[in-house]
Amino acid sequence: MFGIDKMANCEELPTRRLLMMSTTSTSFQLKAEHRKIEGGSSSKRLRKQGRLPAVVYGQGIESTSLSVDAREFINYVRYKGLTDVIHLAVDGKKSIPVMIKDVQRQDANWLHVDLIKIDKNKPIKVRVPLEYIGTAPGTKSGGILDIQETSVEVEGLPDHIPASIAIDVSSLDISEKLLVKDVPWPEHVSLLTQADIILASVVLPSTLEANDEASSQAVAQETEATS
Incomplete structure (x- = not known):
């Protein structure tokens, strides 16, 4: 994925509502x-x-x-x-x-x-999948929703670990990005993923293609340097 945070005119979003699935244990x-x-x-x-x-x-x-x-x-x-x-x-x-x-x-x-x-009384570290919900307005104006993270790492007691975390992108417009620090995370667990990591953004197709090409070239150059 490309670094949308390096693009011009990108503004951080206000805090967005985050929905979380039930964490109640079913004793399966x-x-x-x-x-x-x-x-x-x-x-x-x-x-x-x-x-x-x-x-x-x-x-x-x-x-x-x-x-x-x-x-x-x-x-x-x-x-x-x-x-x-x-x-x-x-x-x-x-x-x-x-x-x-x-x-x-x-x-x-x-x-x-x-x-x-596991010990149900001791915290554990685990990656929890993210579920993106809603329709970003920017996609109706020609933008593309670019999802850069599909999971985050959290730490907490086993019974408090959610099955997944749903993130609402329904306010995300073109050139806007959603960072880890922009969303409220579930109670009773500690977020270990860095706060400045980009979760998702809406970009124009030309920007996405240009950054993907730059990323591919960087990977190719790194491969040549190590071969």
Whole structure:
């Protein structure tokens, strides 16, 4: 993405309303089974059986290979997102609180998920996706909404981490930009992303093309210098 903050006549926006999805925990319990590591073929076989290979690790537990019901897990993530607390029960034993650390996907196929054990009484750092809502007036005047950040990093107790944060761009006109510091962020979490980072802006097509070309040239020059 190009640096719109370097363009002339760009004015900072006043504080804008930010909408946040509910952070209430649903105490979802995910049932898992131990699995043996037998090479890549075993993972393929599990996926054909409707199971999703997984691993859980974290403080106080050994790294353990698991499998979970693929449909149940994927439907839950689509509904609640990637930042919710999950209660993981392995082989019918007492559940432990975990969060999704990483998901491996190839196109529309879910391949593997990493789960990490957490302490619900200790803050964690996580990236939360941003959801841009509304129609920027500048786009009705020939401008293009240029989204530069799709997530921000926050720190807070697991139950306070939102599934996503929705940002209203309905007041964004041509040559205006929205910075991290321009929006009020959710209570009970600390924002770790730098305040002067640009989230989104509305620019003219010619400006976008010129800056994209400049960015491509800079990358090419850097590649040549390091080769």
